[in-house]
Amino acid sequence: MTIFLLFSLYLLFFNISYIYCIYINIDIKLFIDFNLTIANYQNYECGGSLKIDQNNRQINDSTYPPCISFEHAILRAKLFFEDPKRDEKTNYINVSLKLLLLDSIDWKSNIIKSTMGISSFKYYCLLEINVLNKPKQIITIDGEDSKFSFLNYQGLELGEPYCDPFQSTRVKLSNLNFINWGDTPILLIENDQPSQKRSPIKIELNSITTNKSNKFLISKQFHINSQINIIISNCTFKNSFLLSYPLILSNNYISIYDINIESITLFDTSIFSFNFYRDSIINRFHFNNNSFLSQSSLININNYKDEINDFKISNFNFKNSKLNNFSFLETSSFDINFKLKIENISIDSSNLLNEIKIKLKNNNNNNNNNHIHFIGFKISKELNSKSILYCNNTFLNFDIHSTFSILNSQQLNIKGSNNRLFFDDSITNTIKNEIDIVEIEKIILNDCLNCVIFKNYDIDEASSDEKKIKFNIILIIPISIVGLLLIILIIGLVFRKRIKKEFLRKKETSIDGGVGGNINKNYNNENDGDITEGEIISNLEIPIQI
Numbered sequence: 001m002t003i004f005l006l007f008s009l010y011l012l013f014f015n016i017s018y019i020y021c022i023y024i025n026i027d028i029k030l031f032i033d034f035n036l037t038i039a040n041y042q043n044y045e046c047g048g049s050l051k052i053d054q055n056n057r058q059i060n061d062s063t064y065p066p067c068i069s070f071e072h073a074i075l076r077a078k079l080f081f082e083d084p085k086r087d088e089k090t091n092y093i094n095v096s097l098k099l100l101l102l103d104s105i106d107w108k109s110n111i112i113k114s115t116m117g118i119s120s121f122k123y124y125c126l127l128e129i130n131v132l133n134k135p136k137q138i139i140t141i142d143g144e145d146s147k148f149s150f151l152n153y154q155g156l157e158l159g160e161p162y163c164d165p166f167q168s169t170r171v172k173l174s175n176l177n178f179i180n181w182g183d184t185p186i187l188l189i190e191n192d193q194p195s196q197k198r199s200p201i202k203i204e205l206n207s208i209t210t211n212k213s214n215k216f217l218i219s220k221q222f223h224i225n226s227q228i229n230i231i232i233s234n235c236t237f238k239n240s241f242l243l244s245y246p247l248i249l250s251n252n253y254i255s256i257y258d259i260n261i262e263s264i265t266l267f268d269t270s271i272f273s274f275n276f277y278r279d280s281i282i283n284r285f286h287f288n289n290n291s292f293l294s295q296s297s298l299i300n301i302n303n304y305k306d307e308i309n310d311f312k313i314s315n316f317n318f319k320n321s322k323l324n325n326f327s328f329l330e331t332s333s334f335d336i337n338f339k340l341k342i343e344n345i346s347i348d349s350s351n352l353l354n355e356i357k358i359k360l361k362n363n364n365n366n367n368n369n370n371h372i373h374f375i376g377f378k379i380s381k382e383l384n385s386k387s388i389l390y391c392n393n394t395f396l397n398f399d400i401h402s403t404f405s406i407l408n409s410q411q412l413n414i415k416g417s418n419n420r421l422f423f424d425d426s427i428t429n430t431i432k433n434e435i436d437i438v439e440i441e442k443i444i445l446n447d448c449l450n451c452v453i454f455k456n457y458d459i460d461e462a463s464s465d466e467k468k469i470k471f472n473i474i475l476i477i478p479i480s481i482v483g484l485l486l487i488i489l490i491i492g493l494v495f496r497k498r499i500k501k502e503f504l505r506k507k508e509t510s511i512d513g514g515v516g517g518n519i520n521k522n523y524n525n526e527n528d529g530d531i532t533e534g535e536i537i538s539n540l541e542i543p544i545q546i
Contacts, residue, residue: 025056025093025094025095026052026056026057026058026094026095026096027057027058027096027098028048028050028058028077028080028095028096028097028098028124029048029058029098029100030046030047030048030067030073030076030077030097030098030099030100031047031048031066031067031100031101031102031132032047032066032067032068032069032070032072032073032099032100032101032102033066033067033068033101033102033104034068034069034101034102034104034105034110034112035102035104035105036066036068037068038068039067039068039072040065041064041065044067044072044075044076044079045064045076046064046065046066046067046068046072046073046076047064047066047067047072047073047076047077048060048061048064049061049064050076050079050080066102069114069116070099070112070114070116070117070118070150071115071116071117071118071119073099074099074118074119074120074121077097077124078123080095080123081123093125093163093164094125094126094163094164094167095123095124095125096124096125096126096127096128097124097126097127097128098128098129098130099127099128099129099130100130100131100132101129101130101131101132101139102132103131103132103133103134103137107131107137107138107139107140110140111140111141111142111179112139112140112141112142113142113144113145114141114142114143114145114146114150115145115146115147115148116146116148117141117143117146117148117149117150117151118150118151118152119148119149119152120152120154121151121152121153121154121171122153122154125163125164125167125170126167126169126170126171126172127151127170127171127172127173128172128173129173129176130175135175136175137175138175138176138177139175139176139177140177140179141176141177141178141179142179142180143178143179143180143181143182143184143186143213144179144180144181144182146181146184147184148184149184149185149186149187149188150178150181150186150187151171151173151186151187151188152188152190153170153171153187153188153189153190153203154190163199163201165199168199168200168201168202168229169201169202169203169204170201170202170203171203171204171205172204172206173204173205173206173208174204174205174206174207174208175207175208176207176208176209177208177209177210177211178208178209178210178211178213178216179210179211179212179213180211180212180213181210181212181213181214181215182212182213182214183214183215183245184215185215185216185217185218186210186213186215186216186217187205187216187217187218188217188218188219189203189217189218189219189228189230189250189252190220200227200228200229200253201227201228201229202228202229202230202231203228203229203230203231204231205217205230205231205232205233205235206231206232206233206234206235207233207234207235208232208235208236209235209236209237209238210235210236210237210238210240211238211239212239212240213237213240214240214241214242214243214245214247215245215247215249216237216247216248217230217232217248217249217250218249218250219249219250219251219252220249220251227252227253228252228253229252229253229254229255230250230252230253230254230255231254231255232248232254232255232256232257232259233255233256233257233258233259234258235258235259235260236259236260236262237259237260237261237262237264238260238261238262238263238264239262239263239264240263240264240265241264241265241267242264242265242266242267242269242271243267243268243269244267244268244269245269246269246270246271246272246273246300247264247271247272248271248272248273248274249273249274250273250274250275251274251275251302252275253275253280254274254275254280255280255281255282256272256281256282256283257281257282257283257284258283258284259284259285259286260285260286260288261285261286261287261288261290262287262288262289262290263288263289263290264290264291265290265291265293266290266291266292266293266296267293267294267296268293268294268295268296269296269297270296270297270298270299270300270327270330271297271298271299272298272299272300273299273300273301273302274300274301274302275301275302280311281312282299282312282313282314283312283313283314283315284314284315285315285316285317286317286319287316287317287318287319287321288319288320288321289319289320289321290318290321290322291321291322291324292321292322292323292324292325292326293322293324294324294325295325295327296324296325296326296327297326297327297328297329297330298316298326298327298328298329299313299328299329299330300329300330300331300332301329301330301331301332302331302332311338311339311340311341312340312341312342312343313329313340313341313342313343313345314341314342314343314344315343315344316344316345316346317346318346318347318348318351319348319350319351320350320351321351321352322351322352323347323351323352323353323354323356324352324354325354325355325357326353326355326356326357327356327357327358327359328342328345328356328357328358329342329358329359329360330357330358330359330361331359331360331361332361337369337370338360338370338371339370339371339373340360340371340372340373341372341373341375342358342372342373342374342375342377343373343374343375343376343377344375344376345376345377345378346376346378347378347379347380347383348380349380349382349383351380351383352383353379353383353385354385354386355385355386355387355388356379356385356386356387356388357387357388357389357390358388358389358390358391359390360372360389360390360391360394361390369393370391370393370394370395371394371395371397372391372394372395372396372397373397373399374396374397374398374399374402375399375401375402376399376401376402377398377399377401377402377405378401378402378405379405381405384411385411386411386412386413387411387412387413388412388413388414388415389412389413389414389415389416390415390416391414391416391419392416392417392418392419393417393418393419394416394419394420395419395420395422396414396419396420396421396422397422398421398422398423398424399424400424403423403424412443412444413443413444413446413447414444414445414447414448414451415447415448416448416449416451417448417449417450417451418449418450418451419448419451420451420452420454421444421445421451421452421453421454422453422454422455423453423454423455424455
């Protein structure tokens with residue numbers, strides 16, 4: 001055992017040493033000076049050296065002048081991997097690229113013109129853009145003259161197999177202000193098609209503002225072997241006109257939170273269109289002075305990959321917006337179970353709203369395993385709007401605030417079949433006129449086949465009942481197994497005792513030369529009283545071969 005343990009430790013040490021010797025961590029820093037307009041270099045030899053020293057660090061060589069644009073810097077960065085003189089036997093792990101902008105201009109008044117941007121980014125494991133010594137400085141990038149995306153992420157190709165799976169972030173952009181990009185996508189993710197499964201990666205977009213830009217992010221491709229997690233946070237999107245194409249379209253894993261939407265006009269499209277996956281976050285949105293026209297929707301969810309458990313859309317606040325035939329949420333057709341919470345949605349009287357719709361195109365054959373819980377769903381009564389909900393085989397639960405908001409106006413209409421509605425009627429006395437549940441049913445369920453309204457019911461209790469049943473089933477199985485093992489153990493002990501007693505009797509018989517009859521005779525003479533059934537069995541003679 002000791003030898004095996006020592007051998008295992010040796011192999012571990014050997015593998016670590018091998019990886020350390022073959023894979024090298026490198027940070028490539030390239031400098032850009034936007035105060036320069038003429039390139040005093042050739043063949044994109046700018047920004048800094050691409051050579052590394054014996055300590056695996058980039059050599060500081062001042063002979064290379066700063067690049068004059070993002071385009072030149074990214075072309076320079078590619079030369080690190082495409083250098084024919086590089087040792088082909090050496091593979092680099094976690095090669096990161098940091099584009100550092102020299103603080104040579106007034107960032108508040110100067111705008112960076114982009115014609116190509118980082119048009120094709122690959123190989124590197126991490127991309128960051130910052131102003132040197134000012135990581136919080138906001139950088140304004142004008143795309144009016146650009147026909148290409150600012151960033152076109154194409155996967156890592158050669159570099160990806162050598163990226164540390166524990167360092168999952170591949171792109172980290174923050175403090176950027178994109179203006180005048182029109183219909184040109186600012187960020188385009190064109191995932192490659194890996195044949196081997198790769199570790200999940202992240203693209204982090206934080207504190208970014210867009211102005212007069214209609215397509216912020218497009219990520220169409222999805223491959224099961226290469227999972228991309230997109231995280232968008234603390235961003236503001238304003239002054240956009242969305243015509244038949246969403247502001248954000250993603251077929252990859254995505255979370256969006258802490259978002260401001262200002263002065264955006266939608267016509268026959270949605271703001272966000274994405275696939276739902278586990279761990280998606282849609283939280284804290286503020287809308288101000290927006291117009292939703294024609295068949296427009298806020299969120300469109302497509303192509304489900306997993307069952308939806310406890311998916312929550314929460315904390316949406318609308319101000320001064322025109323919501324004409326507004327769909328808050330739409331989904332494509334699906335046939336899976338889902339549990340959805342729509343929480344803290346507020347549409348006050350500053351908005352114009354004639355109706356709000358939620359369209360869940362779930363198939364009509366999944367046996368009432370769907371749940372939607374409305375918590376704090378508040379629509380101002382002064383709007384006199386109608387709420388329409390499309391769904392099938394679904395439990396619909398409305399908390400006290402949602403019940404008051406909907407029933408007080410009597411403007412809810414459920415369309416579909418086999419739905420169960422549960423209202424909190426604890427606020428009945430606060431409503432001027434007593435709620436007549438029969439009359440309400442006529443209004444709400446007029447277009448709903450085989451649908452029923454209940455009162456005083458909490459969907460969480462139903463969920464907890466289901467969990468209790470599952471827990472009981474899980475508990476019964478091991479108890480049954482343990483009980484069966486105990487029964488087998490007891491039976492084994494009984495038989496072992498009898499076999500042992502029989503073995504001793506046979507041994508005594510063998511010692512006496514096979515005179516088992518005399519032993520039994522003496523035994524019977526010594527026991528003149530009544531003989532029990534157990535004694536009769538124990539005194540049975542069994543022939544022994546000698």
